Amino acid sequence: MKTLEIPTFECETGNHHTFCPISRVAWLYQKIEDSFFSVVGTKTCGYFLQNAPGVTILAEPRYATAESEEGDISAQLNDQKELKKICFQIKKDRNPSVIIWIGTRTTEIIKMDLEGIAPKLERQLGVPIIVARANGLDYAFTQGEDTVLAAMTHRCPEYDCYAMSQERRDAIDNAEEMNAAPAESNGSNSKGRKSNNHTLVLFGSLPSGVASQSNSESKRQSIHVSGWLPSQRYAELPALGEGVYVCGVNPFLSRTATTLMRRRKCQLIGAPFPIGPDGTRAWIEKICSVFNVKPDSLEQRENQIWNNLKDYLRIVTGKSIFFMGDNLLEISLARFLIRCGMIVYEVGIPYMDKRYQAAELLLLQQTCKKMETPMPRIVEKPDNYSQVQRMHELKPNLAITGMAHANPLEARGIDTKWSVEFTFAQIHGSANARDVLELVTRPLRRNNDSILDWGSLSRQTVEI
Incomplete structure (x- = not known):
């Protein structure tokens, strides 16, 4: 029997050739509805945020830039006093649940002690202040969200297994009722699916509709999702602790x-991550195996999606693709394609992180x-010239690239996608x-254009 080909990893420049991570953070204000994001940076950061997310002309977003002036950089101004003015103005104008x-x-360059200033201002302000780093020196594009969620985990309430047990049982009973399967006396339903008392928290920012799809699929498998990190409101952060699966x-x-x-x-x-029918099925199957639940009808639904x-x-069959590397979704997208x-x-x-992505x-x-x-070549921190x-x-036939390289590649006759x-x-599920x-x-x-029968598409899309 042929063994699986072992992936090989290479590292070239050691640099992050990637989009600035603060642009990813700016979109989180849509997910955490009662939050306010204050990006502490220069006018350049402010202009970048205004242009990259492209939402300021459509609505008044809940983020702003605390701009560092020459006096800040030369240490002639008091950081705490300046940030205090801004935070009190934010509280007066927007009254967020968290800043x-x-x-x-x-x-990072001027060594501003945000972590030391935040607790003092939080006590004066009466509003929680969470500090997250999203500088392009240390982090790639999407890791901006990672730093925010990592900081937010410390503000989640402590999980109490005794206080939550009855709530979990009620939620599990409701999930099993949705399956219309009568429970037997031994704790299993007629399909041999065992109920469980574990708590599941999912982490990652998804649009509300996509998150609801994940919750519905979990209920279909008799698994209750107790919460998401991030939650839509700061007060609804999930409880974390021993006994919680994430x-x-x-x-x-x-x-x-x-x-x-x-x-x-x-x-x-x-x-694995729920991208594509194959990844979504593997993701659900892994959760079911941990909760000792037999998956129901996953194969049939996956086959239906492929059809x-x-x-x-x-x-796309037979076409070739090249990932330059920008958003850390490359492995999952490559697997699906x-x-x-x-x-x-x-x-x-x-x-x-090879441990975190081991299943993928x-x-x-x-x-x-x-x-x-054959296994594709995997290159960390690639050299763009090479x-x-x-x-x-x-x-x-196609290159998936950052915006900086799209036009030069197109000029060389290579089709690109940002x-x-x-x-x-919305790519999950x-x-x-x-x-x-x-x-x-x-x-x-x-x-x-001639290779596609436009009439066969269930969703007509002519935008290029």
């Missing part, structure tokens, strides 16, 4: 996972074996697999 300070590279939905949350295990004593469920994707699969029939030459990634890497190996395709040379030789679009699109393939196929359709 989150985002430390940029400026605060599972991530994004591959860039390794710092949060480590904090949950080491600081809050939670048990991490190491699962619904046939119009897109005809486009290989399952769709694509050839992945190289997976560039700014940083990867194993699924990548299994997918390559199933599709009879990548361009490799692309020139390999001539991939990696940032996958970060802000089986139901959103079409959205991933829609993003991937747009550049391919742009030059090959």
Whole structure:
């Protein structure tokens, strides 16, 4: 029997060639509805936030930039007094439930002690202040969210297994009633599915609709999700502690996972990530195995999703793709696209925690074996110049790249797709697999409109 091909990892420059992480943090204000994000940086950070998220002209967002002036940088001003003025103004104007300070590279360079200032101001202000670092010196694009969630875990209430037991039992009973399966006296229902008293918390920022899909699928499997990190409101942060199982939905949350295990004593469920029908099924199956629940109808639903994707699969099958590396979603996306029939030459990634992504890497190996395709080359902190040379030789049909390299690659005749679009699109869960393939196929359709039967698409999309 042929053994699985072991992935090999390379590291080139040691640098993060990636988008600034504060742009990822700026979007969290939409998820935490009663929060206010204050980015402590320069005017450049403020201009960047106004342009990168692109929401300031549409609505008044709940974030702002505490701009550092020349006096701050030369240490002529008192940091605490200046930040105090800003925070009291924020409280007067917006009255948020929590203020989150985002430390940029400026605060790192001038050694601004945000962690020391925050507790003093919090007592004076009467509003919680959470400090998270999101500077581009140390973190890749999506790790900005990771630092915020890791800091937020310390503010979650302590889990009380005795006080929560009755609530869990009621929630589990409701979930089993939704399955319309009568419970037997031995604690199992007619399908042999065992109920459980464990608590599950999911971490990672997803749109409310996608999070609801995950909650519904868990209920279908008789598993109760007790909360999400982040929650929609600060007061609804989930209880954490011994006896709580946690599972991530994004591959860039390794710092949060480590904090949950080491600081809050939670048990991490190491699962692939719910991107694509294959990843979603593996994610649910892993959670079910930990909770001693037999999965129900997952294979049938996955097959149904693949059947619904046939119009897109005809486009991508046999096409080649190259990931330059920007948002830390590369391994999961590559695995899903290989399952769709694509050839992945190289997976560039700014940083990867091999322990946190161990289950995803194993699924990548299994997918390559199933599709009879070689393992892609995995390069951490890739050298962009060398990548361009490799692309020139390999001539991939598509390159997933940061915005800085899109136009130069297009000029060389290589179709591109911005990696940032996958970060802000709804790509999680089986139901959103079409959205991933829609993003991937747009550049391919742009030059090959004739290969797609537009009438066969259930969702007409003509935007390129």
